[in-house]
Amino acid sequence: MNTSMNTGRTAVDAPAIALERVSKAYPGGVRALDDVSLTVERGTFFAVMGPSGSGKSTLMHCAAGLDSPTSGSVRIDGHEIAGLNETRRTQLRRERVGFVFQAYNLIPSLSIEDNITLPLRLAGRTADRDWLRTLVERVGLADRLSHRPAELSGGQQQRAAVVRALVARPAVVFADEPTGALDLRSAHEVLDLLRDLVNDLRQTVVMVTHDPAAAARAHHVLVMADGRVVEALKAPTAPELASRLVELGRA
Numbered sequence: 001m002n003t004s005m006n007t008g009r010t011a012v013d014a015p016a017i018a019l020e021r022v023s024k025a026y027p028g029g030v031r032a033l034d035d036v037s038l039t040v041e042r043g044t045f046f047a048v049m050g051p052s053g054s055g056k057s058t059l060m061h062c063a064a065g066l067d068s069p070t071s072g073s074v075r076i077d078g079h080e081i082a083g084l085n086e087t088r089r090t091q092l093r094r095e096r097v098g099f100v101f102q103a104y105n106l107i108p109s110l111s112i113e114d115n116i117t118l119p120l121r122l123a124g125r126t127a128d129r130d131w132l133r134t135l136v137e138r139v140g141l142a143d144r145l146s147h148r149p150a151e152l153s154g155g156q157q158q159r160a161a162v163v164r165a166l167v168a169r170p171a172v173v174f175a176d177e178p179t180g181a182l183d184l185r186s187a188h189e190v191l192d193l194l195r196d197l198v199n200d201l202r203q204t205v206v207m208v209t210h211d212p213a214a215a216a217r218a219h220h221v222l223v224m225a226d227g228r229v230v231e232a233l234k235a236p237t238a239p240e241l242a243s244r245l246v247e248l249g250r251a
Contacts, residue, residue: 014078015039016172016204017063022072022082024058024227032058033069034227040172040220043202045195047215049241050224051248057176059224060208064097064174065089077171094123098165098173102180104157106149113145116164127167135163139193155186162193166203175207179214191217212241223248 017040024033032055040046048056061067062074065081068089074082077096081089106115116136117127136142139159149157158178165173175194179187195217197203207218215221216238223231223241225248233240 014075016042016044016077017206018073018075019059019063020073022059022062022069022074024055024062024067025070032227033062036072036227036229038222038229038232040204040206042171042204043198044220045198045205045207045218047207047209047218047221048224049209049212049215049221049245050230051245052210053226054224054248055227056208056224058227060174060176060206063206064099064172065093094119094168096171098168098170100158100161100165100173100175100178102177104149104154104161104181106157106160108149111146111148112141112152112160115149116145116160116167119164120168123168125168128169131169132163132167135166138196139163153186154182155189158182158186158190159193162190162197166197172204172206175205177209177211178207179209179211187214212245213238215241 020037022033022036023031025031036059048059050056058067062069065076069082072082073080076092079092079096081092084092107118110118116132120127136145139162141156141159141163144152144156152160178194179190182190191214194205194207198205207214209215216236219235221233221236221241222229223233223244230248231244
């Protein structure tokens with residue numbers, strides 16, 4: 001991770017995500033983010049963690065274009081999004097951002113293949129069949145595409161959600177507590193998958209989590225408290241992160 005931003009970069013070689021002095025305040029004086037700057041380079045597995053109320057979810061929402069910061073610069077794939085209206089932000093998200101949530105958000109009446117390709121169809125695009133085949137084979141769902149979500153395990157459904165996030169070849173995938181609804185074995189499988197996608201396909205993943213064991217799978221971990229970045233760690237262990245969270249909780 002690099003906490004500086006080179007504004008001279010073009011969209012071609014720009015980092016996947018760059019935030020510069022981003023703050024977010026809500027009515028009543030609540031300051032969810034306070035002057036946060038960070039850079040997420042391409043091909044990085046990046047985790048954000050912190051205690052409840054630390055600002056990690058607000059950071060993801062602003063970085064992903066789901067919300068607008070009160071002040072500061074937010075760039076996705078070299079494109080400034082702070083200040084864009086909702087229509088333009090929606091267009092940019094469809095083109096450059098993928099999402100994986102704790103709830104799989106699969107439509108029960110659709111097949112797994114139709115669930116995966118739905119965002120593309122909504123954007124008026126067609127799926128790259130070779131890329132889709134590569135993804136579903138990689139996650140072990142090649143023989144499940146005609147099934148409905150209820151016919152799959154929780155881990156399989158989350159893997160389908162990961163493919164859905166990747167099928168449009170986004171610049172970055174945001175994963176919000178992606179293992180929160182899974183059993184331990186399925187959680188490990190999904191985290192292994194995310195790490196492999198970064199290592200092998202050079203995908204960029206930003207994961208928000210409260211789980212030290214999940215965050216420890218990332219290359220870099222940003223620890224937050226009270227809307228600020230308190231520490232940026234490279235390849236920390238789960239015990240180190242758990243100890244840091246305990247310290248922040250006491251503080």
